[in-house]
Amino acid sequence: MSPVRAPGGGQEAIVAAERLVAEARFGGGSGWLELGQITERLSAAVDRVMGEGGLWAPELAARAFRQAQGDVLEAAQLLRAHRSTLPRLGITPAVSTGELRVVRRISSAFRNPPGGQILGKTMDYVGRLLDLLPEEEGRARAAQAAAAQHGPSHSHDFAHAHAHAHTHGPGPTPAHRHPHRPGQPGPEPVPVPSSAPAAPQPPGAGEVERTPAHVLAVFREMGLVAPPSGAADGDPEPCDITRQPIRPGAPRSAWLQTMARADTGSLLHLWYGSDWRPAEHEVPGELRHGALPVRVEHPHTGRPVTVAEVRVSEVQTFHSLTRESGLPTNLDVGYGICFGHNERKAISMAGLDLLLAHHEGAADLQHDVLLTLDGLDSTGYVQHLKLPHHVEYRSVIERAHAAREAAPDSGDTV
Amino acid sequence: MTTHLTTELAGPPPAPGIFDELSKREIRRAVLSGIAIPGYQVPFGSREMPVARGWGSGGLQVTLSLVSEKSRLKVIDQGEDAGVNAANLRRLVVNHVGCEEETDTREADIIQSRHRIPEQPLRDGQVLVLQVPGAEPLAGIVKEMDEQRRMHAEADYAKMWVRLYEDVVHNGLVTAAAGYPVLVEGRYIMTPSPIPRWDVPKLNGSQAITILSAGREKRIFAVPPHTHVVPLTFEDRPFEVEHTPGAACRLCGSADTYIVQEPARDGQFSTWACSDTDFCRRRRAGDAPATVPHVQPTALQAAQPSEPAPPALVQPAAQPARRDQEETA
Numbered sequence: 001m002s003p004v005r006a007p008g009g010g011q012e013a014i015v016a017a018e019r020l021v022a023e024a025r026f027g028g029g030s031g032w033l034e035l036g037q038i039t040e041r042l043s044a045a046v047d048r049v050m051g052e053g054g055l056w057a058p059e060l061a062a063r064a065f066r067q068a069q070g071d072v073l074e075a076a077q078l079l080r081a082h083r084s085t086l087p088r089l090g091i092t093p094a095v096s097t098g099e100l101r102v103v104r105r106i107s108s109a110f111r112n113p114p115g116g117q118i119l120g121k122t123m124d125y126v127g128r129l130l131d132l133l134p135e136e137e138g139r140a141r142a143a144q145a146a147a148a149q150h151g152p153s154h155s156h157d158f159a160h161a162h163a164h165a166h167t168h169g170p171g172p173t174p175a176h177r178h179p180h181r182p183g184q185p186g187p188e189p190v191p192v193p194s195s196a197p198a199a200p201q202p203p204g205a206g207e208v209e210r211t212p213a214h215v216l217a218v219f220r221e222m223g224l225v226a227p228p229s230g231a232a233d234g235d236p237e238p239c240d241i242t243r244q245p246i247r248p249g250a251p252r253s254a255w256l257q258t259m260a261r262a263d264t265g266s267l268l269h270l271w272y273g274s275d276w277r278p279a280e281h282e283v284p285g286e287l288r289h290g291a292l293p294v295r296v297e298h299p300h301t302g303r304p305v306t307v308a309e310v311r312v313s314e315v316q317t318f319h320s321l322t323r324e325s326g327l328p329t330n331l332d333v334g335y336g337i338c339f340g341h342n343e344r345k346a347i348s349m350a351g352l353d354l355l356l357a358h359h360e361g362a363a364d365l366q367h368d369v370l371l372t373l374d375g376l377d378s379t380g381y382v383q384h385l386k387l388p389h390h391v392e393y394r395s396v397i398e399r400a401h402a403a404r405e406a407a408p409d410s411g412d413t414v
Numbered sequence: 415m416t417t418h419l420t421t422e423l424a425g426p427p428p429a430p431g432i433f434d435e436l437s438k439r440e441i442r443r444a445v446l447s448g449i450a451i452p453g454y455q456v457p458f459g460s461r462e463m464p465v466a467r468g469w470g471s472g473g474l475q476v477t478l479s480l481v482s483e484k485s486r487l488k489v490i491d492q493g494e495d496a497g498v499n500a501a502n503l504r505r506l507v508v509n510h511v512g513c514e515e516e517t518d519t520r521e522a523d524i525i526q527s528r529h530r531i532p533e534q535p536l537r538d539g540q541v542l543v544l545q546v547p548g549a550e551p552l553a554g555i556v557k558e559m560d561e562q563r564r565m566h567a568e569a570d571y572a573k574m575w576v577r578l579y580e581d582v583v584h585n586g587l588v589t590a591a592a593g594y595p596v597l598v599e600g601r602y603i604m605t606p607s608p609i610p611r612w613d614v615p616k617l618n619g620s621q622a623i624t625i626l627s628a629g630r631e632k633r634i635f636a637v638p639p640h641t642h643v644v645p646l647t648f649e650d651r652p653f654e655v656e657h658t659p660g661a662a663c664r665l666c667g668s669a670d671t672y673i674v675q676e677p678a679r680d681g682q683f684s685t686w687a688c689s690d691t692d693f694c695r696r697r698r699a700g701d702a703p704a705t706v707p708h709v710q711p712t713a714l715q716a717a718q719p720s721e722p723a724p725p726a727l728v729q730p731a732a733q734p735a736r737r738d739q740e741e742t743a
Contacts, residue, residue: 010498011505080462087434243440243459245632247559363558377630380467384547387469387499391492391529391689392592394674395610398656399591406586 024069038062047311047340048072052375053079054242054261056294056310056339073263073375080376093304095292097314097337101210102290109285109318115212120289121341215286216316216333224331248366255356255369259349260338263375270373271348276355276365282319282334284350289313289341313342317350319358332357431478431510433461438479441634445476445625448636453598454566455549460632470503470528472629473545477507477526480541485513488522493530493672493689500528517692529592531613533671533693533706536622538639544607546628549635551595551605571603578646587654588647597644598637606643612655612672617643663688666697670706 039046039062049061053076061079068074104120107113119125219225238253239246241261246254259267271277291311295304315336334354336346352369359365372378437459444458463471481487489504491497495517503526508515516522519534526543536542552562555573565571574595581588588594593608596617606614607626617624617637624637637643645653662669664676664685671693673686688694696702 010494010496010501014498014502014505077462077466078464081432081464084433084437084461084463085431087436245457245460249560363560367557367559376462376467380469380471380630381547382468383466384468387528388492388497389529389608390674391610391672392608394672395591395612395656398658399587399589402587402654403585403589 033066035062049075051339051342052076055079055083073379077376100290100292102288104289107215107286109283113215115209226332246370248363258370262373264345266373268348271351282317284315285318286316313346315346315350319354441475441479444634448634449638452641453602453604455633455635458634460629467630470545472627473526473543476543476625476627481511481513483512485523486516487513488516488525491528494691529608531616533690538621540622542622542624544626546607546626549628549631549633551603595646599642614645661686666694
């Protein structure tokens with residue numbers, strides 16, 4: 001195909017660019033970056049890639065993150081493009097987040113909510129001091145921990161359960177089974193680093209409530225909670241934003257899905273910088289991080305079978321705002337959920353959900369939420385600016401010249 | 415038993431590709447809807463492609479859903495087969511589908527293009543896939559998407575006409591440069607994608623199918639063969655294509671093709687070259703038509719738009735005008 005690969009053409013340039021990228025991936029003096037290292041040591045990044053990619057697949061996300069050389073949005077794009085290669089085989093039945101088996105659960109609305117507070121793994125109280133631990137010592141500690149883990153007493157600590165995905169074979173492992181089932185006694189919370197203050201112990205350590213009722217239930221009992229936005233419509237099938245293009249006026253399910261896959265930074269900014277935000281802030285009534293079962297209906301018996309687990313962050317945030325439609329009860333609930341451990345995202349999402357419900361029908365706000373938050377869309381648009389535009393530009397320049405010539409005559413056009 | 419069940423659930427094993435067969439069918443259905451309603455923007459479930467959204471992901475989905483192993487595929491960006499983006503997209507499709515690469519416009523079955531329509535008139539059976547960065551021609555006029563939809567549904571394009579009129583009043587001419595709005599078959603106003611005005615008349619009465627696809631905006635629209643496509647303008651304001659007096663391609667000498675500026679030896683942008691590299695090469699080899707029929711006069715008699723667009727205003731000029739006609743005559 002010689003005409004295509006004409007000298008000076010783009011083919012050589014892109015092949016060369018590809019080689020430079022490959023050099024960064026495979027070259028240099030350091031060793032091959034193992035997937036296990038990424039899923040274990042860089043779990044926040046892996047979780048973010050899965051959240052923004054909209055696909056639960058820790059090992060694939062780690063691959064994507066490595067291939068993207070640490071660029072989260074690029075990795076999310078890889079994951080989504082990979083998803084496009086696969087057919088959709090079925091739709092799982094809905095799972096209540098009441099089943100969420102928590103490794104972390106806090107409420108800022110109550111000192112001691114029913115079910116207790118479980119601080120779990122959080123950097124919130126770890127001093128933000130750059131750790132200048134000598135590399136040798138770090139290596140030694142990791143080696144020690146690895147040795148202990150491979151000992152006979154190794155328990156499948158749930159908080160790093162995602163790191164085990166790679167041991168179950170490649171791919172998103174639909175057949176992946178975790179050893180824990182609801183009802184089984186859960187493991188201890190992840191030990192917090194020694195520099196952190198001790199975690200508040202849940203009542204009766206060892207009897208940690210792993211599937212506590214939502215704090216929201218308390219408010220519901222008090223009769224204080226406004227019905228969810230769109231409650232009048234009953235319980236409609238959720239809109240599917242991956243198959244239906246959405247526009248302002250879309251149901252709540254569409255905006256929640258959009259935010260769950262949104263670029264974390266964009267979502268944070270839209271909420272934090274929003275003019276729509278009322279003066280008094282909302283209170284996250286509950287923030288959870290834990291595992292949810294994924295079930296499919298058995299093709300023969302029709303009964304739901306748990307085939308996998310996904311980790312999610314979930315936030316229910318409360319605000320006493322009366323909606324514009326003026327409801328009798330005044331405690332409104334905003335909901336946020338996303339794959340992995342990403343509290344910043346879940347909190348921002350819940351805050352925006354509140355605003356969307358409060359300013360019902362505000363097309364501008366809906367526009368921003370539905371059409372500007374997707375990381376692939378926004379970065380795609382930015383990237384497109386780098387493509388050649390000289391054909392268009394000649395046309396623009398020609399019009400500018402023509403307008404200058406035409407200007408003196410403009411008076412006689414009426 | 416288990417194997418049997420798995421097969422039953424999963425169907426035939428998916429061919430490794432960029433997206434699955436069911437998704438391709440969905441795209442083809444959207445394309446058919448677009449062909450059935452010329453100029454109407456069909457929403458579709460745009461998939462994520464292995465290229466950035468804005469990098470031709472919409473066009474790529476259409477091309478992939480149409481291309482087969484036997485297809486001859488031409489991909490151009492800014493008229494060039496060898497540009498980085500064109501080379502990249504072509505490589506992607508060819509590597510995944512195994513179709514034939516083609517640069518000769520006459521031989522291609524499918525032409526995916528960004529910002530240009532080839533100079534070589536397209537023939538029956540060819541499909542032109544245009545990448546679209548912004549699908550909505552009314553976007554700069556009304557912001558609300560519901561209102562845009564209403565305006566299209568009711569063919570209420572009064573605001574578009576007012577915008578063009580104001581343009582003429584303020585600037586003495588219609589300043590829309592590339593992506594000039596067109597009326598398709600007297601019904602829908604459509605963006606032809608950011609092609610130069612030079613290319614707009616080629617859409618009118620074209621023998622080929624033109625499919626326009628916006629991946630990020632999730633819309634597909636189409637111009638079937640032999641469809642009236644008329645640029646919006648006023649009776650006393652002939653539609654003007656790009657023209658620079660005295661400019662001609664430094665390679666083939668053409669003055670009747672779309673040319674772009676290039677730096678000369680003095681470093682100034684003072685020379686010109688064809689943007690359509692295939693046509694330019696064939697002109698030099700004597701393998702291209704000596705004249706390019708930009709306008710098929712029979713096809714330019716557009717159907718009048720239905721109410722309430724002012725019918726008298728859409729009478730197209732018989733010939734696209736060049737601003738310097740008097741000087742060069």
